[in-house]
Amino acid sequence: MKMDEEKRMVDTYEVKHAIHVGDKEVLFAVDDTKTDYPYMVCNCTWDNPLGIDHYFNAAASADYLEMMTEFTDRVTAQLEAVKAERDKITVPLQPFTLEHCIPNDNGQNLENKVVIIRPECLRPEYRTADKQLVLATGGFGAHANSRGRAVYTVNLYSGKESRWNREDILGTLKPEYMPDWAKERLIQIQAGRQAKKKKHEPER
Amino acid sequence: MDQEINAGYVITDRLIIGNTEFVIGQNENAPAKFVTWKCKKGEKDYYWGHYCNDRMTALEDLCNRALDEIHYLRSLRQEKDTNVKMVRQAEKKSRVPER
Numbered sequence: 001m002k003m004d005e006e007k008r009m010v011d012t013y014e015v016k017h018a019i020h021v022g023d024k025e026v027l028f029a030v031d032d033t034k035t036d037y038p039y040m041v042c043n044c045t046w047d048n049p050l051g052i053d054h055y056f057n058a059a060a061s062a063d064y065l066e067m068m069t070e071f072t073d074r075v076t077a078q079l080e081a082v083k084a085e086r087d088k089i090t091v092p093l094q095p096f097t098l099e100h101c102i103p104n105d106n107g108q109n110l111e112n113k114v115v116i117i118r119p120e121c122l123r124p125e126y127r128t129a130d131k132q133l134v135l136a137t138g139g140f141g142a143h144a145n146s147r148g149r150a151v152y153t154v155n156l157y158s159g160k161e162s163r164w165n166r167e168d169i170l171g172t173l174k175p176e177y178m179p180d181w182a183k184e185r186l187i188q189i190q191a192g193r194q195a196k197k198k199k200h201e202p203e204r
Numbered sequence: 205m206d207q208e209i210n211a212g213y214v215i216t217d218r219l220i221i222g223n224t225e226f227v228i229g230q231n232e233n234a235p236a237k238f239v240t241w242k243c244k245k246g247e248k249d250y251y252w253g254h255y256c257n258d259r260m261t262a263l264e265d266l267c268n269r270a271l272d273e274i275h276y277l278r279s280l281r282q283e284k285d286t287n288v289k290m291v292r293q294a295e296k297k298s299r300v301p302e303r
Contacts, residue, residue: 202262
C-alpha cells in the first residue's frame, strides 16, 4: 500500500494493501468484526466518466493465507495482462520529452493539436509514446488564457477518449517529431470526427 | 505520513505476511531504480535486497516473495495440525483400557 495514503475503507473493510497495476488496483482489506469473512480481496477501477472508485470482483474468507494468496495471484495476473498488452504494441515505445515539444504555456490554444502527456502523470508501466500522444479536442483548459483546466483528448494510438488537466500536458508536439503511425492515425481520427460532426448538423 | 527512506530508496509499497514484511524501494538516481527487501514486521532492518530496473519486475518479485512466505506459513500450519492430531491420538490410545 502506498505509504502516504490515509486510512481507506471499502464498505466496512479497512484497506491494508493496495497495488495498482495497469488499469486496475488490487485491494486486500480487513474487517475484524466480521467473524465469518474478516478478509476481503477486490479490484478497483476509475474508468468511468466521473473517475469514481468502482469496486468489483470481491472475494472474502476467514482464512488469511487463502486471501493473501488470492491477492498476490490477482496482482501477478494483472502484471501479465499489462505485459501482454505491451507486447501487442507495434510502434516504438520510447517516451517523448521536452525536446520533442513546444512547452505548454497558458497562452497557447491546444484545441485540435497533437499534445504530449507528461510521463510523470502516467502510471510507470504506461510511460510510453503510445500513451503520451493525444489529440486535444476541447474543454475549457484547451483554450488560451483560460481559467478552466479540463482538456478532452483522443489517444492517437488507441482512439480512447479521456480527460486531462491542462497542467498534465507537457506541450504541443513539434511536427518534425510526429511518427508516421501517428500521422496516419491523426488523419483517421480527424476524418471520424468530421463525419460525426456532419451527422449531427441539421439539414437545411 | 512521512516518506520512509532506506539506503536512499523511498519505500513505496509494503506487503505484510504473518510476521514478515516485504517492501519495494524506489530511487530514480540509483543504478538499479527498484529494490525489494524483506524485514521483520514492525522493524526497519531491511535485508535480502533484490535489485531491478523497472517497477513491473519489482512488483512481480514482491508477489513471488510474498507467495513463498505464504507457502512456508501453510506448511508450518499443516505441520502443527499433524502434531496436534498425533498428540490427540496418543492421548486417546492411553485412555483406552488394556485388555
